Amino acid sequence: MITIGIDAGTSKWAISVLEEYKEKGKTKAKFxxxxxxxxxxxxSNTNAVINLINLIENFNADCITLPSGYGLPLKHISELSDDDLFKISIKNKDEKESIGIRKFLYEVKKRNLNGYVIPSVKHLPTVENFKKVNVIDLGTSDKLCSAVYALSLSKNFKAENFILAEIGYGFNAFVKISDGKICDGIGGTIASSGFLAHGRTDSEINRNADKFSGGVLSVIKQKVAPDDFFKNYKKFENGGLAYNYFTEGIIKDISALSDLKISKIYLCGKISGFVEGEIKEGLEIKFGRIFVTKNIEKNVKGANWSSASRGAAILANGINKGKFKNLTDRMEIKDAAGDIFDYVFI
Structure with missing residues (x-):
């Protein structure tokens, strides 16, 4: 069985192809x-979209998990409507930020590939409804996929309790796992500041704010690569302010989701390797107990995969009743329901 996962990230799209096979009577899987x-x-380049889909088509995949943004209850690409596309991006079709995913999904639909749009954290029945009130972003569909990848690394995923902290180039986001199920989250648009984007912001400030401003780069008033900043943040104007603003925000968000069962923090995302030590130290000072931090993503410049792309491929395998079906069933992906605008009373 061949399955494919696609992660449409802020700075890059990642594609992972997973092969399930038999070896000496045992079912195995490898990327x-x-x-x-x-x-x-x-x-910006229509040919890039076509070339990507041609590449995917060449693998003759049995199932594909497609980039799904804010998500939908599990839905085959052939059933996707314009209203669905709006809910995935919360953007109209002529708005720039939605163009990439829209072009991609339209083309996949035309090719009749066996692809699925998947839920976000808010759609899951494992998240209590009161946590969904007046919020859309409890974690987008790619964050759900990152959590799936983290769980797939465990020998006993049903017993796992941890917080996944995705510290990406654009946004930060946090997903809480309890007994192997997603039970809560803080999505990028309501989380602490990212390296690029402001995340949660005072509503009065937010009236005219650019979505991709207000992060570390805005505070230091220049555009630099993450490794340049974190290696010597003190040399930049407002460098100390930006560093503390960024790291303390992460610690606060993890703390907000933590309980006594949580002692493990999984990290992923482009920026995660630069702040792993700071997060561990900050949590241990705050809670007075030991936390284990583990980076589940190779924090290597130019890495050709993401935890979300791998998790998406694993999810496609489970949807297609493969080796990871038990994991997919545990996450209750097929029971996801509702709408991202449910429980909004504003």
Missing amino acids: KFETTIPTKEIK
Whole structure:
């Protein structure tokens, strides 16, 4: 069985191809191909979208997990409507930020590939409804996929309790796992500041704010690579302010989701490797107990996969009743329901 997962990230799209096979009577799985494409290329170049889909089509995949943004209850690409596309991006079709995913999904639909749009954290029945009131972003569909990848690394995923902290280039987001199920989350638009974007912001400030401003780069008033900043943040104007604003925000968000069962923090995302030690130290000072931090993503510049792309491929395998079906069933993906605008009373 071949399944494919696609992660449409802020700075790059990642594609992971998972192969399930038999060896000496045992069912095994391995990632046989992975690659990345700059997001700006997908958004600006129609040929890049066509080439990507041609690449995917060549694998003759049994099932594909498609980039799903804010998500929908599990839905085959052939059933996707314009209203669904709006809910995935919360953008109209002519708005720039939605163009990449829209072009991609339209083309996949035309090719009749066996692909699925998946839920976000808010759609899951494992998240109590009161946590969904007046919020849309409890964690987008790619964060759900990152959590799936983290759980797949465990020998006993049903007993796992941890918080997944995705510290990406654009946004930060946090997903809480209890007994192997997602039970809560803080999505990027309501989380602490990311490296690029402001995340949660005072509503009075937010009236005219650019979605991709207000993060570390805005505080230091220049555009630099993450490794340049974190290696010597003190040399930048407002460098100390930006660093503390960023790291303390992460610690606060993890703390908000923590309980006595949580002693493990899984990290992923482009920025995660730069702040792992700071997060561990900050949590241990705050709670007075030991936390284990583990980076589940190779924090190597130019890495050709993401935890979300791998998790998406694993999810496709489970949806297609493969080796990871028990994990997919545990997450109750097929029982996801509702709408991202449910429980909004404003």
